[in-house]
Amino acid sequence: MKKYRLIIMIIIAMGIILIGTSDPLTSFYKTTGLISNGINEGRNIEDNNTKSEGSQKNKNDKQNTQGDKKEKNTTDENSKILICIDPGHQAKGDPNLEPVAPGSPYKKARVSSGTSGVATKKPEYVLNLEASIVLKHILEGKGYSVIMTRESHDVNISNSERATFANNKNANMVVRIHADSLDNSSKTGASILVPEEGGKYTASIYEESNKCAEFIKGKMNESGIQLNGIFQRGDLTGFNWSKVPVVLVEMGFMSNYSEDQMMSNPDYQRKLMQSIADGVEEYFKTK
Ligand SMILES: [Zn+2]
Structure with a gap:
Protein backbone atom coordinates (compact mmCIF):
# COMPACT_ATOMS: atom_id res chain seq x y z
CA MET A 1 0.00 0.00 0.00
CA LYS A 2 2.83 2.35 0.93
CA LYS A 3 4.47 1.63 -2.42
CA TYR A 4 1.33 2.66 -4.30
CA ARG A 5 1.01 5.87 -2.26
CA LEU A 6 4.61 6.75 -3.05
CA ILE A 7 4.05 6.15 -6.78
CA ILE A 8 0.89 8.29 -6.74
CA MET A 9 2.70 11.10 -4.92
CA ILE A 10 5.58 10.96 -7.44
CA ILE A 11 3.09 11.12 -10.33
CA ILE A 12 1.36 14.15 -8.74
CA ALA A 13 4.73 15.86 -8.12
CA MET A 14 5.81 15.27 -11.72
CA GLY A 15 2.48 16.59 -12.89
CA ILE A 16 2.94 19.79 -10.88
CA ILE A 17 6.45 20.25 -12.32
CA LEU A 18 5.14 19.64 -15.83
CA ILE A 19 2.33 22.18 -15.43
CA GLY A 20 4.81 24.75 -14.12
CA THR A 21 7.21 24.46 -17.05
CA SER A 22 5.09 23.44 -20.01
CA ASP A 23 4.79 26.05 -22.74
CA PRO A 24 1.49 24.79 -24.09
CA LEU A 25 -0.01 25.31 -20.68
CA THR A 26 1.54 28.77 -20.33
CA SER A 27 0.13 29.74 -23.69
CA PHE A 28 -3.16 28.23 -22.58
CA TYR A 29 -3.13 30.59 -19.62
CA LYS A 30 -2.13 33.45 -21.91
CA THR A 31 -5.00 32.60 -24.23
CA THR A 32 -7.30 32.43 -21.26
CA GLY A 33 -5.88 35.75 -20.23
CA LEU A 34 -6.53 37.22 -23.64
CA ILE A 35 -9.97 35.79 -23.70
CA SER A 36 -10.68 37.21 -20.31
CA ASN A 37 -9.03 40.48 -21.36
CA GLY A 38 -11.17 40.40 -24.41
CA ILE A 39 -14.20 39.74 -22.30
CA ASN A 40 -13.11 42.52 -20.03
CA GLU A 41 -12.50 44.81 -22.96
CA GLY A 42 -15.87 43.85 -24.27
CA ARG A 43 -17.35 44.50 -20.91
CA ASN A 44 -15.54 47.82 -20.74
CA ILE A 45 -17.00 48.85 -24.06
CA GLU A 46 -20.33 47.73 -22.79
CA ASP A 47 -19.67 49.64 -19.59
CA ASN A 48 -18.67 52.63 -21.62
CA ASN A 49 -21.80 52.30 -23.68
CA THR A 50 -23.86 51.98 -20.57
CA LYS A 51 -21.96 54.90 -19.16
CA SER A 52 -22.45 57.06 -22.20
CA GLU A 53 -26.07 55.98 -22.40
CA GLY A 54 -26.19 56.80 -18.76
CA SER A 55 -24.61 60.17 -19.21
CA GLN A 56 -26.84 60.73 -22.22
CA LYS A 57 -29.74 59.77 -20.03
CA ASN A 58 -28.46 62.08 -17.33
CA LYS A 59 -28.11 64.75 -19.95
CA ASN A 60 -31.65 64.11 -21.09
CA ASP A 61 -32.83 64.06 -17.52
CA LYS A 62 -30.99 67.30 -17.01
CA GLN A 63 -32.60 68.76 -20.12
CA ASN A 64 -35.98 67.50 -18.97
CA THR A 65 -35.38 68.94 -15.56
CA GLN A 66 -34.35 72.20 -17.15
CA GLY A 67 -37.41 72.00 -19.39
CA ASP A 68 -39.63 71.27 -16.41
CA LYS A 69 -37.86 74.00 -14.52
CA LYS A 70 -38.42 76.45 -17.35
CA GLU A 71 -42.04 75.39 -17.60
CA LYS A 72 -42.36 75.53 -13.85
CA ASN A 73 -40.79 78.99 -13.83
CA THR A 74 -43.20 80.15 -16.52
CA THR A 75 -46.06 78.60 -14.58
CA ASP A 76 -44.75 80.20 -11.39
CA GLU A 77 -44.46 83.54 -13.19
CA ASN A 78 -47.95 83.13 -14.66
CA SER A 79 -49.43 82.27 -11.26
ZN1 LIG B 1 -74.00 91.33 -23.28
Missing part, protein backbone atom coordinates in the same frame (compact mmCIF):
# COMPACT_ATOMS: atom_id res chain seq x y z
CA LYS A 80 -48.48 85.77 -10.13
CA ILE A 81 -50.66 87.17 -12.89
CA LEU A 82 -54.29 87.51 -11.87
CA ILE A 83 -56.91 87.52 -14.59
CA CYS A 84 -60.50 88.42 -13.80
CA ILE A 85 -63.15 86.97 -16.08
CA ASP A 86 -66.50 88.70 -16.08
CA PRO A 87 -69.26 86.57 -17.62
CA GLY A 88 -71.67 89.27 -18.76
CA HIS A 89 -75.15 89.74 -17.30
CA GLN A 90 -77.09 87.53 -14.88
CA ALA A 91 -80.42 85.68 -14.66
CA LYS A 92 -82.40 88.76 -13.64
CA GLY A 93 -81.38 92.23 -14.71
CA ASP A 94 -81.44 95.04 -12.20
CA PRO A 95 -83.02 98.18 -13.69
CA ASN A 96 -82.01 100.31 -10.73
CA LEU A 97 -79.57 102.97 -11.82
CA GLU A 98 -75.90 103.47 -11.08
CA PRO A 99 -73.44 106.16 -12.28
CA VAL A 100 -71.73 105.24 -15.58
CA ALA A 101 -68.43 106.46 -14.14
CA PRO A 102 -67.07 107.48 -10.72
CA GLY A 103 -68.69 110.83 -9.83
CA SER A 104 -70.64 110.99 -13.09
CA PRO A 105 -74.15 112.49 -13.09
CA TYR A 106 -75.13 110.08 -15.90
CA LYS A 107 -76.74 106.86 -14.81
CA LYS A 108 -77.56 103.53 -16.44
CA ALA A 109 -79.26 100.32 -15.31
CA ARG A 110 -77.06 98.42 -12.87
CA VAL A 111 -77.08 95.33 -15.06
CA SER A 112 -79.32 93.73 -17.68
CA SER A 113 -80.08 90.11 -18.46
CA GLY A 114 -78.68 90.48 -21.99
CA THR A 115 -79.96 89.06 -25.23
CA SER A 116 -80.92 85.49 -26.19
CA GLY A 117 -80.30 83.14 -29.08
CA VAL A 118 -82.66 83.07 -32.06
CA ALA A 119 -81.84 79.41 -32.73
CA THR A 120 -80.86 78.04 -29.32
CA LYS A 121 -83.28 80.21 -27.32
CA LYS A 122 -80.42 80.28 -24.82
CA PRO A 123 -80.16 83.42 -22.69
CA GLU A 124 -76.91 85.35 -23.21
CA TYR A 125 -75.99 85.13 -19.52
CA VAL A 126 -76.00 81.31 -19.83
CA LEU A 127 -73.80 81.31 -22.95
CA ASN A 128 -71.45 83.87 -21.38
CA LEU A 129 -70.88 81.75 -18.28
CA GLU A 130 -70.47 78.55 -20.35
CA ALA A 131 -67.73 80.16 -22.43
CA SER A 132 -66.17 81.90 -19.40
CA ILE A 133 -65.72 78.57 -17.61
CA VAL A 134 -63.95 77.19 -20.70
CA LEU A 135 -61.72 80.27 -20.76
CA LYS A 136 -61.00 79.92 -17.04
CA HIS A 137 -59.81 76.32 -17.49
CA ILE A 138 -57.58 77.22 -20.44
CA LEU A 139 -56.00 80.15 -18.56
CA GLU A 140 -55.51 78.03 -15.43
CA GLY A 141 -53.91 75.39 -17.65
CA LYS A 142 -51.39 78.06 -18.65
CA GLY A 143 -50.71 78.64 -14.95
CA TYR A 144 -52.53 81.96 -14.51
CA SER A 145 -54.50 82.79 -11.40
CA VAL A 146 -58.10 83.37 -12.37
CA ILE A 147 -61.04 84.91 -10.55
CA MET A 148 -64.60 85.22 -11.81
CA THR A 149 -67.11 87.95 -11.00
CA ARG A 150 -69.79 85.25 -11.00
CA GLU A 151 -69.98 81.47 -11.24
CA SER A 152 -73.75 81.16 -11.13
CA HIS A 153 -76.69 82.95 -12.75
CA ASP A 154 -78.60 83.83 -9.61
CA VAL A 155 -76.55 86.85 -8.55
CA ASN A 156 -76.98 90.60 -8.53
CA ILE A 157 -73.69 92.28 -9.35
CA SER A 158 -73.84 95.59 -11.18
CA ASN A 159 -71.37 96.54 -13.91
CA SER A 160 -69.58 99.02 -11.64
CA GLU A 161 -69.42 96.38 -8.91
CA ARG A 162 -67.84 93.91 -11.35
CA ALA A 163 -65.17 96.48 -12.22
CA THR A 164 -64.61 97.37 -8.56
CA PHE A 165 -64.29 93.67 -7.73
CA ALA A 166 -61.34 93.35 -10.15
CA ASN A 167 -59.83 96.63 -8.89
CA ASN A 168 -59.95 95.49 -5.27
CA LYS A 169 -58.43 92.11 -6.12
CA ASN A 170 -55.58 93.90 -7.94
CA ALA A 171 -56.26 91.92 -11.11
CA ASN A 172 -53.77 92.40 -13.95
CA MET A 173 -56.36 92.08 -16.72
CA VAL A 174 -60.11 91.80 -16.99
CA VAL A 175 -61.72 89.79 -19.77
CA ARG A 176 -65.43 90.38 -20.16
CA ILE A 177 -67.38 87.79 -22.12
CA HIS A 178 -70.56 88.79 -23.99
CA ALA A 179 -72.56 88.00 -27.11
CA ASP A 180 -74.07 90.52 -29.51
CA SER A 181 -77.52 91.02 -30.93
CA LEU A 182 -78.82 93.18 -33.75
CA ASP A 183 -82.09 93.73 -35.63
CA ASN A 184 -80.17 92.81 -38.77
CA SER A 185 -80.07 89.03 -38.44
CA SER A 186 -77.49 88.63 -41.20
CA LYS A 187 -74.78 90.39 -39.18
CA THR A 188 -72.10 87.97 -37.91
CA GLY A 189 -68.63 87.96 -36.35
CA ALA A 190 -66.88 88.61 -33.08
CA SER A 191 -65.85 92.07 -31.85
CA ILE A 192 -63.37 93.19 -29.22
CA LEU A 193 -64.32 96.27 -27.21
CA VAL A 194 -61.72 98.35 -25.36
CA PRO A 195 -61.96 101.51 -23.22
CA GLU A 196 -61.86 104.82 -25.07
CA GLU A 197 -58.48 106.31 -25.84
CA GLY A 198 -58.27 109.66 -24.09
CA GLY A 199 -61.57 108.99 -22.35
CA LYS A 200 -62.03 110.95 -19.14
CA TYR A 201 -62.12 107.79 -17.03
CA THR A 202 -60.26 105.32 -19.21
CA ALA A 203 -57.20 107.15 -20.55
CA SER A 204 -54.87 105.36 -18.13
CA ILE A 205 -56.02 101.86 -19.08
CA TYR A 206 -56.55 102.34 -22.82
CA GLU A 207 -53.05 101.51 -24.00
CA GLU A 208 -52.62 98.22 -22.17
CA SER A 209 -56.20 97.19 -22.91
CA ASN A 210 -55.71 97.88 -26.62
CA LYS A 211 -52.36 96.05 -26.66
CA CYS A 212 -54.01 92.95 -25.22
CA ALA A 213 -56.90 93.30 -27.69
CA GLU A 214 -54.40 93.40 -30.58
CA PHE A 215 -52.84 90.12 -29.44
CA ILE A 216 -56.27 88.51 -29.14
CA LYS A 217 -57.14 89.82 -32.60
CA GLY A 218 -53.96 88.22 -33.97
CA LYS A 219 -54.80 84.85 -32.43
CA MET A 220 -58.41 85.03 -33.68
CA ASN A 221 -57.14 85.72 -37.19
CA GLU A 222 -54.74 82.76 -36.93
CA SER A 223 -57.64 80.53 -35.84
CA GLY A 224 -59.83 81.69 -38.70
CA ILE A 225 -62.40 83.29 -36.40
CA GLN A 226 -64.43 86.03 -38.07
CA LEU A 227 -63.60 89.28 -36.28
CA ASN A 228 -65.20 92.61 -37.07
CA GLY A 229 -62.48 94.57 -35.30
CA ILE A 230 -61.43 96.34 -32.12
CA PHE A 231 -63.80 99.11 -31.04
CA GLN A 232 -63.31 101.82 -28.41
CA ARG A 233 -66.20 102.47 -26.06
CA GLY A 234 -66.51 105.40 -23.68
CA ASP A 235 -70.07 104.59 -22.61
CA LEU A 236 -69.59 101.30 -20.79
CA THR A 237 -69.92 101.43 -17.00
CA GLY A 238 -67.73 98.33 -16.67
CA PHE A 239 -64.89 100.13 -18.48
CA ASN A 240 -65.26 103.53 -16.80
CA TRP A 241 -65.02 102.12 -13.29
CA SER A 242 -62.09 99.88 -14.13
CA LYS A 243 -58.58 100.71 -12.91
CA VAL A 244 -57.41 97.51 -14.54
CA PRO A 245 -56.78 97.04 -18.29
CA VAL A 246 -59.89 95.43 -19.71
CA VAL A 247 -61.13 93.85 -22.94
CA LEU A 248 -64.68 92.83 -23.73
CA VAL A 249 -65.16 90.06 -26.27
CA GLU A 250 -68.48 89.96 -28.06
CA MET A 251 -68.27 86.34 -29.21
CA GLY A 252 -70.68 86.76 -32.10
CA PHE A 253 -74.31 87.52 -32.89
CA MET A 254 -77.03 85.55 -31.13
CA SER A 255 -79.40 87.26 -33.58
CA ASN A 256 -77.87 85.27 -36.44
CA TYR A 257 -79.29 81.76 -36.62
CA SER A 258 -76.14 79.83 -37.55
CA GLU A 259 -73.72 81.95 -35.50
CA ASP A 260 -75.98 81.49 -32.48
CA GLN A 261 -75.79 77.71 -32.97
CA MET A 262 -72.04 77.86 -33.59
CA MET A 263 -71.40 79.75 -30.33
CA SER A 264 -73.05 76.90 -28.40
CA ASN A 265 -70.92 74.30 -30.18
CA PRO A 266 -68.32 73.11 -27.62
CA ASP A 267 -65.59 72.82 -30.28
CA TYR A 268 -66.14 76.38 -31.50
CA GLN A 269 -66.39 77.66 -27.94
CA ARG A 270 -63.06 76.01 -27.11
CA LYS A 271 -61.43 77.41 -30.27
CA LEU A 272 -62.68 80.91 -29.53
CA MET A 273 -61.69 80.82 -25.86
CA GLN A 274 -58.30 79.32 -26.77
CA SER A 275 -57.60 82.25 -29.07
CA ILE A 276 -58.50 84.69 -26.28
CA ALA A 277 -56.30 82.85 -23.79
CA ASP A 278 -53.41 82.65 -26.29
CA GLY A 279 -53.74 86.39 -26.96
CA VAL A 280 -53.71 87.16 -23.25
CA GLU A 281 -50.63 84.95 -22.88
CA GLU A 282 -48.85 86.75 -25.74
CA TYR A 283 -49.68 90.07 -24.11
CA PHE A 284 -48.21 89.06 -20.75
CA LYS A 285 -45.06 87.74 -22.47
CA THR A 286 -44.31 91.38 -23.37
CA LYS A 287 -44.52 92.43 -19.71
Whole structure:
Protein backbone atom coordinates (compact mmCIF):
# COMPACT_ATOMS: atom_id res chain seq x y z
CA MET A 1 0.00 0.00 0.00
CA LYS A 2 2.83 2.35 0.93
CA LYS A 3 4.47 1.63 -2.42
CA TYR A 4 1.33 2.66 -4.30
CA ARG A 5 1.01 5.87 -2.26
CA LEU A 6 4.61 6.75 -3.05
CA ILE A 7 4.05 6.15 -6.78
CA ILE A 8 0.89 8.29 -6.74
CA MET A 9 2.70 11.10 -4.92
CA ILE A 10 5.58 10.96 -7.44
CA ILE A 11 3.09 11.12 -10.33
CA ILE A 12 1.36 14.15 -8.74
CA ALA A 13 4.73 15.86 -8.12
CA MET A 14 5.81 15.27 -11.72
CA GLY A 15 2.48 16.59 -12.89
CA ILE A 16 2.94 19.79 -10.88
CA ILE A 17 6.45 20.25 -12.32
CA LEU A 18 5.14 19.64 -15.83
CA ILE A 19 2.33 22.18 -15.43
CA GLY A 20 4.81 24.75 -14.12
CA THR A 21 7.21 24.46 -17.05
CA SER A 22 5.09 23.44 -20.01
CA ASP A 23 4.79 26.05 -22.74
CA PRO A 24 1.49 24.79 -24.09
CA LEU A 25 -0.01 25.31 -20.68
CA THR A 26 1.54 28.77 -20.33
CA SER A 27 0.13 29.74 -23.69
CA PHE A 28 -3.16 28.23 -22.58
CA TYR A 29 -3.13 30.59 -19.62
CA LYS A 30 -2.13 33.45 -21.91
CA THR A 31 -5.00 32.60 -24.23
CA THR A 32 -7.30 32.43 -21.26
CA GLY A 33 -5.88 35.75 -20.23
CA LEU A 34 -6.53 37.22 -23.64
CA ILE A 35 -9.97 35.79 -23.70
CA SER A 36 -10.68 37.21 -20.31
CA ASN A 37 -9.03 40.48 -21.36
CA GLY A 38 -11.17 40.40 -24.41
CA ILE A 39 -14.20 39.74 -22.30
CA ASN A 40 -13.11 42.52 -20.03
CA GLU A 41 -12.50 44.81 -22.96
CA GLY A 42 -15.87 43.85 -24.27
CA ARG A 43 -17.35 44.50 -20.91
CA ASN A 44 -15.54 47.82 -20.74
CA ILE A 45 -17.00 48.85 -24.06
CA GLU A 46 -20.33 47.73 -22.79
CA ASP A 47 -19.67 49.64 -19.59
CA ASN A 48 -18.67 52.63 -21.62
CA ASN A 49 -21.80 52.30 -23.68
CA THR A 50 -23.86 51.98 -20.57
CA LYS A 51 -21.96 54.90 -19.16
CA SER A 52 -22.45 57.06 -22.20
CA GLU A 53 -26.07 55.98 -22.40
CA GLY A 54 -26.19 56.80 -18.76
CA SER A 55 -24.61 60.17 -19.21
CA GLN A 56 -26.84 60.73 -22.22
CA LYS A 57 -29.74 59.77 -20.03
CA ASN A 58 -28.46 62.08 -17.33
CA LYS A 59 -28.11 64.75 -19.95
CA ASN A 60 -31.65 64.11 -21.09
CA ASP A 61 -32.83 64.06 -17.52
CA LYS A 62 -30.99 67.30 -17.01
CA GLN A 63 -32.60 68.76 -20.12
CA ASN A 64 -35.98 67.50 -18.97
CA THR A 65 -35.38 68.94 -15.56
CA GLN A 66 -34.35 72.20 -17.15
CA GLY A 67 -37.41 72.00 -19.39
CA ASP A 68 -39.63 71.27 -16.41
CA LYS A 69 -37.86 74.00 -14.52
CA LYS A 70 -38.42 76.45 -17.35
CA GLU A 71 -42.04 75.39 -17.60
CA LYS A 72 -42.36 75.53 -13.85
CA ASN A 73 -40.79 78.99 -13.83
CA THR A 74 -43.20 80.15 -16.52
CA THR A 75 -46.06 78.60 -14.58
CA ASP A 76 -44.75 80.20 -11.39
CA GLU A 77 -44.46 83.54 -13.19
CA ASN A 78 -47.95 83.13 -14.66
CA SER A 79 -49.43 82.27 -11.26
CA LYS A 80 -48.48 85.77 -10.13
CA ILE A 81 -50.66 87.17 -12.89
CA LEU A 82 -54.29 87.51 -11.87
CA ILE A 83 -56.91 87.52 -14.59
CA CYS A 84 -60.50 88.42 -13.80
CA ILE A 85 -63.15 86.97 -16.08
CA ASP A 86 -66.50 88.70 -16.08
CA PRO A 87 -69.26 86.57 -17.62
CA GLY A 88 -71.67 89.27 -18.76
CA HIS A 89 -75.15 89.74 -17.30
CA GLN A 90 -77.09 87.53 -14.88
CA ALA A 91 -80.42 85.68 -14.66
CA LYS A 92 -82.40 88.76 -13.64
CA GLY A 93 -81.38 92.23 -14.71
CA ASP A 94 -81.44 95.04 -12.20
CA PRO A 95 -83.02 98.18 -13.69
CA ASN A 96 -82.01 100.31 -10.73
CA LEU A 97 -79.57 102.97 -11.82
CA GLU A 98 -75.90 103.47 -11.08
CA PRO A 99 -73.44 106.16 -12.28
CA VAL A 100 -71.73 105.24 -15.58
CA ALA A 101 -68.43 106.46 -14.14
CA PRO A 102 -67.07 107.48 -10.72
CA GLY A 103 -68.69 110.83 -9.83
CA SER A 104 -70.64 110.99 -13.09
CA PRO A 105 -74.15 112.49 -13.09
CA TYR A 106 -75.13 110.08 -15.90
CA LYS A 107 -76.74 106.86 -14.81
CA LYS A 108 -77.56 103.53 -16.44
CA ALA A 109 -79.26 100.32 -15.31
CA ARG A 110 -77.06 98.42 -12.87
CA VAL A 111 -77.08 95.33 -15.06
CA SER A 112 -79.32 93.73 -17.68
CA SER A 113 -80.08 90.11 -18.46
CA GLY A 114 -78.68 90.48 -21.99
CA THR A 115 -79.96 89.06 -25.23
CA SER A 116 -80.92 85.49 -26.19
CA GLY A 117 -80.30 83.14 -29.08
CA VAL A 118 -82.66 83.07 -32.06
CA ALA A 119 -81.84 79.41 -32.73
CA THR A 120 -80.86 78.04 -29.32
CA LYS A 121 -83.28 80.21 -27.32
CA LYS A 122 -80.42 80.28 -24.82
CA PRO A 123 -80.16 83.42 -22.69
CA GLU A 124 -76.91 85.35 -23.21
CA TYR A 125 -75.99 85.13 -19.52
CA VAL A 126 -76.00 81.31 -19.83
CA LEU A 127 -73.80 81.31 -22.95
CA ASN A 128 -71.45 83.87 -21.38
CA LEU A 129 -70.88 81.75 -18.28
CA GLU A 130 -70.47 78.55 -20.35
CA ALA A 131 -67.73 80.16 -22.43
CA SER A 132 -66.17 81.90 -19.40
CA ILE A 133 -65.72 78.57 -17.61
CA VAL A 134 -63.95 77.19 -20.70
CA LEU A 135 -61.72 80.27 -20.76
CA LYS A 136 -61.00 79.92 -17.04
CA HIS A 137 -59.81 76.32 -17.49
CA ILE A 138 -57.58 77.22 -20.44
CA LEU A 139 -56.00 80.15 -18.56
CA GLU A 140 -55.51 78.03 -15.43
CA GLY A 141 -53.91 75.39 -17.65
CA LYS A 142 -51.39 78.06 -18.65
CA GLY A 143 -50.71 78.64 -14.95
CA TYR A 144 -52.53 81.96 -14.51
CA SER A 145 -54.50 82.79 -11.40
CA VAL A 146 -58.10 83.37 -12.37
CA ILE A 147 -61.04 84.91 -10.55
CA MET A 148 -64.60 85.22 -11.81
CA THR A 149 -67.11 87.95 -11.00
CA ARG A 150 -69.79 85.25 -11.00
CA GLU A 151 -69.98 81.47 -11.24
CA SER A 152 -73.75 81.16 -11.13
CA HIS A 153 -76.69 82.95 -12.75
CA ASP A 154 -78.60 83.83 -9.61
CA VAL A 155 -76.55 86.85 -8.55
CA ASN A 156 -76.98 90.60 -8.53
CA ILE A 157 -73.69 92.28 -9.35
CA SER A 158 -73.84 95.59 -11.18
CA ASN A 159 -71.37 96.54 -13.91
CA SER A 160 -69.58 99.02 -11.64
CA GLU A 161 -69.42 96.38 -8.91
CA ARG A 162 -67.84 93.91 -11.35
CA ALA A 163 -65.17 96.48 -12.22
CA THR A 164 -64.61 97.37 -8.56
CA PHE A 165 -64.29 93.67 -7.73
CA ALA A 166 -61.34 93.35 -10.15
CA ASN A 167 -59.83 96.63 -8.89
CA ASN A 168 -59.95 95.49 -5.27
CA LYS A 169 -58.43 92.11 -6.12
CA ASN A 170 -55.58 93.90 -7.94
CA ALA A 171 -56.26 91.92 -11.11
CA ASN A 172 -53.77 92.40 -13.95
CA MET A 173 -56.36 92.08 -16.72
CA VAL A 174 -60.11 91.80 -16.99
CA VAL A 175 -61.72 89.79 -19.77
CA ARG A 176 -65.43 90.38 -20.16
CA ILE A 177 -67.38 87.79 -22.12
CA HIS A 178 -70.56 88.79 -23.99
CA ALA A 179 -72.56 88.00 -27.11
CA ASP A 180 -74.07 90.52 -29.51
CA SER A 181 -77.52 91.02 -30.93
CA LEU A 182 -78.82 93.18 -33.75
CA ASP A 183 -82.09 93.73 -35.63
CA ASN A 184 -80.17 92.81 -38.77
CA SER A 185 -80.07 89.03 -38.44
CA SER A 186 -77.49 88.63 -41.20
CA LYS A 187 -74.78 90.39 -39.18
CA THR A 188 -72.10 87.97 -37.91
CA GLY A 189 -68.63 87.96 -36.35
CA ALA A 190 -66.88 88.61 -33.08
CA SER A 191 -65.85 92.07 -31.85
CA ILE A 192 -63.37 93.19 -29.22
CA LEU A 193 -64.32 96.27 -27.21
CA VAL A 194 -61.72 98.35 -25.36
CA PRO A 195 -61.96 101.51 -23.22
CA GLU A 196 -61.86 104.82 -25.07
CA GLU A 197 -58.48 106.31 -25.84
CA GLY A 198 -58.27 109.66 -24.09
CA GLY A 199 -61.57 108.99 -22.35
CA LYS A 200 -62.03 110.95 -19.14
CA TYR A 201 -62.12 107.79 -17.03
CA THR A 202 -60.26 105.32 -19.21
CA ALA A 203 -57.20 107.15 -20.55
CA SER A 204 -54.87 105.36 -18.13
CA ILE A 205 -56.02 101.86 -19.08
CA TYR A 206 -56.55 102.34 -22.82
CA GLU A 207 -53.05 101.51 -24.00
CA GLU A 208 -52.62 98.22 -22.17
CA SER A 209 -56.20 97.19 -22.91
CA ASN A 210 -55.71 97.88 -26.62
CA LYS A 211 -52.36 96.05 -26.66
CA CYS A 212 -54.01 92.95 -25.22
CA ALA A 213 -56.90 93.30 -27.69
CA GLU A 214 -54.40 93.40 -30.58
CA PHE A 215 -52.84 90.12 -29.44
CA ILE A 216 -56.27 88.51 -29.14
CA LYS A 217 -57.14 89.82 -32.60
CA GLY A 218 -53.96 88.22 -33.97
CA LYS A 219 -54.80 84.85 -32.43
CA MET A 220 -58.41 85.03 -33.68
CA ASN A 221 -57.14 85.72 -37.19
CA GLU A 222 -54.74 82.76 -36.93
CA SER A 223 -57.64 80.53 -35.84
CA GLY A 224 -59.83 81.69 -38.70
CA ILE A 225 -62.40 83.29 -36.40
CA GLN A 226 -64.43 86.03 -38.07
CA LEU A 227 -63.60 89.28 -36.28
CA ASN A 228 -65.20 92.61 -37.07
CA GLY A 229 -62.48 94.57 -35.30
CA ILE A 230 -61.43 96.34 -32.12
CA PHE A 231 -63.80 99.11 -31.04
CA GLN A 232 -63.31 101.82 -28.41
CA ARG A 233 -66.20 102.47 -26.06
CA GLY A 234 -66.51 105.40 -23.68
CA ASP A 235 -70.07 104.59 -22.61
CA LEU A 236 -69.59 101.30 -20.79
CA THR A 237 -69.92 101.43 -17.00
CA GLY A 238 -67.73 98.33 -16.67
CA PHE A 239 -64.89 100.13 -18.48
CA ASN A 240 -65.26 103.53 -16.80
CA TRP A 241 -65.02 102.12 -13.29
CA SER A 242 -62.09 99.88 -14.13
CA LYS A 243 -58.58 100.71 -12.91
CA VAL A 244 -57.41 97.51 -14.54
CA PRO A 245 -56.78 97.04 -18.29
CA VAL A 246 -59.89 95.43 -19.71
CA VAL A 247 -61.13 93.85 -22.94
CA LEU A 248 -64.68 92.83 -23.73
CA VAL A 249 -65.16 90.06 -26.27
CA GLU A 250 -68.48 89.96 -28.06
CA MET A 251 -68.27 86.34 -29.21
CA GLY A 252 -70.68 86.76 -32.10
CA PHE A 253 -74.31 87.52 -32.89
CA MET A 254 -77.03 85.55 -31.13
CA SER A 255 -79.40 87.26 -33.58
CA ASN A 256 -77.87 85.27 -36.44
CA TYR A 257 -79.29 81.76 -36.62
CA SER A 258 -76.14 79.83 -37.55
CA GLU A 259 -73.72 81.95 -35.50
CA ASP A 260 -75.98 81.49 -32.48
CA GLN A 261 -75.79 77.71 -32.97
CA MET A 262 -72.04 77.86 -33.59
CA MET A 263 -71.40 79.75 -30.33
CA SER A 264 -73.05 76.90 -28.40
CA ASN A 265 -70.92 74.30 -30.18
CA PRO A 266 -68.32 73.11 -27.62
CA ASP A 267 -65.59 72.82 -30.28
CA TYR A 268 -66.14 76.38 -31.50
CA GLN A 269 -66.39 77.66 -27.94
CA ARG A 270 -63.06 76.01 -27.11
CA LYS A 271 -61.43 77.41 -30.27
CA LEU A 272 -62.68 80.91 -29.53
CA MET A 273 -61.69 80.82 -25.86
CA GLN A 274 -58.30 79.32 -26.77
CA SER A 275 -57.60 82.25 -29.07
CA ILE A 276 -58.50 84.69 -26.28
CA ALA A 277 -56.30 82.85 -23.79
CA ASP A 278 -53.41 82.65 -26.29
CA GLY A 279 -53.74 86.39 -26.96
CA VAL A 280 -53.71 87.16 -23.25
CA GLU A 281 -50.63 84.95 -22.88
CA GLU A 282 -48.85 86.75 -25.74
CA TYR A 283 -49.68 90.07 -24.11
CA PHE A 284 -48.21 89.06 -20.75
CA LYS A 285 -45.06 87.74 -22.47
CA THR A 286 -44.31 91.38 -23.37
CA LYS A 287 -44.52 92.43 -19.71
ZN1 LIG B 1 -74.00 91.33 -23.28
